[in-house]
Amino acid sequence: MSLDLTEGGITRRRLLFALPLMVGNLLQQLYNVADTLIVGRFLGSDALAAVGSAYTLMVFLTSILLGLCMGSSAFFAMQFGKRDMERLKNSLFLSFLLIGLITVVMNALVFAGLDGIVQVLHAPDTVAPLMRQYLFCIFFGLAATFLYNFFANLLRAVGNSVVPLVFLAASAILNIVLDLLFVLVFHWGVTGAAVATVIAQFVSGIGIAAYCLLRFPELRVERRHMHWDCTIIREIAGLSVLTCVQQSVMNFGILMVQGLVNSFGKTVMAAFAAAVKIDSFAYMPVQDFGNAFSTFIAQNYGAGNEERIRRGMKSAVGTAFVFCAIISLAVCMWARPLMGLFIQPGETEIIAIGVGYLRIEASCYFGIGLLFLLYGFYRAVKRPGMSVVLTVISLGTRVALAYLLSAVPAIGVTGIWAAVPIGWALADLAGVGYYCKNKARLLCVRT
Numbered sequence: 001m002s003l004d005l006t007e008g009g010i011t012r013r014r015l016l017f018a019l020p021l022m023v024g025n026l027l028q029q030l031y032n033v034a035d036t037l038i039v040g041r042f043l044g045s046d047a048l049a050a051v052g053s054a055y056t057l058m059v060f061l062t063s064i065l066l067g068l069c070m071g072s073s074a075f076f077a078m079q080f081g082k083r084d085m086e087r088l089k090n091s092l093f094l095s096f097l098l099i100g101l102i103t104v105v106m107n108a109l110v111f112a113g114l115d116g117i118v119q120v121l122h123a124p125d126t127v128a129p130l131m132r133q134y135l136f137c138i139f140f141g142l143a144a145t146f147l148y149n150f151f152a153n154l155l156r157a158v159g160n161s162v163v164p165l166v167f168l169a170a171s172a173i174l175n176i177v178l179d180l181l182f183v184l185v186f187h188w189g190v191t192g193a194a195v196a197t198v199i200a201q202f203v204s205g206i207g208i209a210a211y212c213l214l215r216f217p218e219l220r221v222e223r224r225h226m227h228w229d230c231t232i233i234r235e236i237a238g239l240s241v242l243t244c245v246q247q248s249v250m251n252f253g254i255l256m257v258q259g260l261v262n263s264f265g266k267t268v269m270a271a272f273a274a275a276v277k278i279d280s281f282a283y284m285p286v287q288d289f290g291n292a293f294s295t296f297i298a299q300n301y302g303a304g305n306e307e308r309i310r311r312g313m314k315s316a317v318g319t320a321f322v323f324c325a326i327i328s329l330a331v332c333m334w335a336r337p338l339m340g341l342f343i344q345p346g347e348t349e350i351i352a353i354g355v356g357y358l359r360i361e362a363s364c365y366f367g368i369g370l371l372f373l374l375y376g377f378y379r380a381v382k383r384p385g386m387s388v389v390l391t392v393i394s395l396g397t398r399v400a401l402a403y404l405l406s407a408v409p410a411i412g413v414t415g416i417w418a419a420v421p422i423g424w425a426l427a428d429l430a431g432v433g434y435y436c437k438n439k440a441r442l443l444c445v446r447t
């Protein structure tokens with residue numbers, strides 16, 4: 001069932017739409033968290049460091065596909081808001097071809113450059129072979145990532161956030177079961193963890209594609225929709241490419257930070273690998289607030305509901321603030337036992353480093369919460385370039401300060417952690433300032 005966000009109660013409908021997104025994204029995190037938990041507990045710190053570093057790279061690669069699908073989704077939502085189903089179906093055909101081709105090219109490139117990628121990540125000698133094994137297998141899942149994200153974002157664009165959740169739940173459970181089987185029973189090591197993830201990804205990707213085509217005939221592309229339309233291509237490319245750039249810049253900056261973290265040795269690498277998973281779980285729901293907010297804005301932008309957009313913005317900021325305050329308190333209080341889920345109790349140094357990271361990040365979660373809302377807003381009102389600017393400010397500050405502060409002996413790795421919320425704050429100020437200065441122009445709905 002699709003949820004029309006252009007009518008009815010704003011906060012209730014937006015939360016109803018956002019809740020499956022939040023649960024789904026938490027389940028998506030289980031793909032790699034299951035690897036990390038099982039690998040950290042049963043294969044040791046070298047394997048944990050390898051999987052953790054590989055995860056950062058995969059997030060970067062996935063962000064390219066996710067950005068393209070999210071940008072296309074904004075265009076889909078606008079057409080749905082206008083009830084222009086013919087144009088929507090034509091755009092589905094064109095965007096699928098475009099993103100599918102990019103996926104094929106990207107897959108070929110990462111396999112060809114696998115050895116160079118491992119070298120760029122500065123993995124220690126004991127970690128590098130394990131990282132290469134894991135990446136070689138996990139790269140096979142990129143096609144599945146494209147399928148899932150394309151059809152999940154399509155369904156979300158028309159207000160259906162439940163079906164993507166169902167497929168994610170099934171594949172997350174499958175991933176955990178296969179992890180235990182391949183690592184503990186078959187003793188395949190990090191290769192087993194990667195194979196489990198890839199199989200689960202294909203289950204969700206192929207499954208949601210088949211379900212969407214069979215159960216949603218109103219979204220089924222027919223022969224008359226399979227034609228080239230330069231206007232649609234330009235609009236989709238404008239939204240998709242810039243959203244992709246925004247997502248990629250964000251995760252490329254994180255990848256650069258991963259390289260810096262690796263230079264401090266496997267103890268810091270292992271702590272960072274575990275703490276990042278906890279951090280991702282903690283603020284991932286507020287990222288979904290931003291994605292749901294973007295769909296809400298895009299549908300109402302397409303429908304010409306300017307006043308509803310204004311009311312929705314106030315509701316979104318208030319909701320995000322309350323959620324972030326609760327999560328910040330919880331993570332700060334329980335940082336140590338959360339680290340203990342991933343690390344053996346005897347690894348006190350790794351746990352202490354991870355706790356330091358979590359308490360710095362968690363105390364500032366509203367900064368990233370507001371930033372996700374700004375990303376979603378600017379994407380939905382056809383200003384994806386502004387999202388790129390905010391990402392460059394946030395990540396540029398983070399990378400520059402991380403390298404500068406960590407070079408000071410008295411600060412060390414704490415400087416890497418502290419650079420993150422400073423980057424969030426500067427980007428928030430820029431995003432809010434731009435909105436206040438250009439409010440009338442941004443909210444002048446153009447269909």
